[in-house]
Amino acid sequence: MTVSSVAVLERPLEALWRGLLIYRFLTLVSAVAVILYLLEDYATQVGAILVVAVMCGWTAVTGYGYFGGLPGARDLRGRLALADLAVTVAIMATTPLVQTAAQVGADAPVMGSVWTSGPVLALALAGGVRGGLAGALVVSAALLLVQARPERELGDVQLLFLAGLTVGFAATVLLRSAERLRRAVASQAAMAERDRLARAVHDGVLQVLGYLRRRGAELGGDAGELGRLAGDQEFALRGLLVTGPAPVDVHGRHDLAAGLRALGSPRVTVSAPAHAVYLPAHAVDELVAVVAAALANVAVHVGVDAPAWVLLEDLGTGVEISVRDEGPGIPAGRLADAAAQGRLGVTRSIRGRVLDLGGEIRCETGSGGTEWIIRTERA
Numbered sequence: 001m002t003v004s005s006v007a008v009l010e011r012p013l014e015a016l017w018r019g020l021l022i023y024r025f026l027t028l029v030s031a032v033a034v035i036l037y038l039l040e041d042y043a044t045q046v047g048a049i050l051v052v053a054v055m056c057g058w059t060a061v062t063g064y065g066y067f068g069g070l071p072g073a074r075d076l077r078g079r080l081a082l083a084d085l086a087v088t089v090a091i092m093a094t095t096p097l098v099q100t101a102a103q104v105g106a107d108a109p110v111m112g113s114v115w116t117s118g119p120v121l122a123l124a125l126a127g128g129v130r131g132g133l134a135g136a137l138v139v140s141a142a143l144l145l146v147q148a149r150p151e152r153e154l155g156d157v158q159l160l161f162l163a164g165l166t167v168g169f170a171a172t173v174l175l176r177s178a179e180r181l182r183r184a185v186a187s188q189a190a191m192a193e194r195d196r197l198a199r200a201v202h203d204g205v206l207q208v209l210g211y212l213r214r215r216g217a218e219l220g221g222d223a224g225e226l227g228r229l230a231g232d233q234e235f236a237l238r239g240l241l242v243t244g245p246a247p248v249d250v251h252g253r254h255d256l257a258a259g260l261r262a263l264g265s266p267r268v269t270v271s272a273p274a275h276a277v278y279l280p281a282h283a284v285d286e287l288v289a290v291v292a293a294a295l296a297n298v299a300v301h302v303g304v305d306a307p308a309w310v311l312l313e314d315l316g317t318g319v320e321i322s323v324r325d326e327g328p329g330i331p332a333g334r335l336a337d338a339a340a341q342g343r344l345g346v347t348r349s350i351r352g353r354v355l356d357l358g359g360e361i362r363c364e365t366g367s368g369g370t371e372w373i374i375r376t377e378r379a
Contacts, residue, residue: 012178013171016125017077021063024118028059031115038108047098051091051111058087059115066122078131081122085135088112088119092139095146105148116143120160124168128175132164228305231266254284256319260291260312267305268295272312277319279378286353287321287374290361293350294323294372302327318377326369 032052035042042048065080091112096104098111110116120139124132140157144150209230216227256279257272264270279287291310298308302325313320350372354361359376 012174013125016167016171016174017066020118020121020125021066023121024059024063024115027113027115027118028055031055031109031113034109034113035111041100041103042098043100043103044098047094048111051094051098054087055091055112055115058084062118062122077122078126081119081126081131081135084122085119085138088116089138089142092116092142092146104146107147107149107152110143110146117160117163120164121167124164124166125171127168128172129165129168132166132168133161134164136160136164225304253278254281256284256287257312259284259288260310260321263288263292263295263310268308268310270310270312272310273314275314277312277314279319279376283357283376286357287319287376290350290353290374291321291323298323298325298327315375318375321374322371323374324369324371329365329367329370330363 032055035048035052039045039048062080062084066077092110095111099108116139120132120135123135127134136157140153140160143153143156143160147153213227213231216223216225216230219227255276257275257277260272261270295308295310298306306325306327309322309324311322311324351361354374354376357376359374361372361374364371364373
């Protein structure tokens with residue numbers, strides 16, 4: 001990616017902020033021209049000149065701040081927009097002081113005129129639709145309060161609200177689009193890196209693990225156990241290189257199906273829907289940890305070579321996961337005794353995680369094996 005492309009992804013609203021600077025300058029020129037043209041009609045010409053000076057100075061300050069010239073200005077644009085709103089309202093409030101009663105009664109432009117719409121657009125860029133509408137509300141209220149005939153300003157009020165709504169919506173859409181694009185670029189980069197690592201690993205680590213698995217099976221005994229462990233690692237590594245990490249959608253959710261498939265091995269069979277099963281990232285991490293803990297219990301209490309099965313079902317409104325083995329089952333009262341003795345593996349690693357997610361878990365055990373059934377609703 002080029003430097004300009006990276007800048008667009010990291011700061012998608014920069015073009016709009018620069019457009020605001022141009023708009024603010026042009027409206028300043030227009031407002032100042034009107035004031036100077038009608039200068040002799042004002043109640044106090046000195047007051048009108050002071051208002052013009054403040055407008056010019058403040059436009060320079062906000063322009064420098066909005067452009068990012070001040071240290072940390074990009075992070076302070078929202079606060080600067082609020083200050084801009086306060087100064088603009090103060091400029092408008094000078095209308096009855098600077099203008100004559102005849103000007104106010106004749107519905108002459110308020111002090112600042114079209115220049116006063118600037119903070120509405122700035123707040124829309126900084127705060128989205130809500131910011132734009134809030135700015136429009138404040139400026140509209142000030143406009144109606146300083147005019148002798150407020151009903152004549154309803155058209156300007158409508159334009160202010162439309163501008164705040166439109167620019168705020170555009171800013172929100174641009175931010176969301178940039179976030180989606182960032183994730184797509186990150187995913188593409190991760191895929192390219194995974195392909196590169198897959199080639200390197202296949203030529204080295206996987207071949208060594210495959211050799212250890214085959215040689216250990218030939219020798220048997222302790223060497224056979226090492227070969228079996230090497231085979232498990234080879235299988236897991238191949239799966240990770242093929243599938244990669246659990247995919248993330250535009251809402252920051254992970255694919256539970258992909259996360260569970262990563263737990264598969266020669267002794268662990270994972271069955272899951274072909275489509276992605278998206279849940280909040282935290283929920284996916286916790287559920288994968290629950291299944292991993294259940295599989296670890298199978299290896300410890302049933303045997304390192306004992307087969308296990310993991311089944312994921314997408315219920316629409318939620319998901320159900322079952323982890324099953326063919327061991328001798330859990331003796332009655334065994335879990336309660338373990339918890340009483342301070343061994344809280346099942347209580348914390350399995351039950352605790354599921355209950356924290358607001359889900360349900362039950363254990364069906366007997367001489368034919370044990371099955372953990374986990375159910376949780378989608379958030």
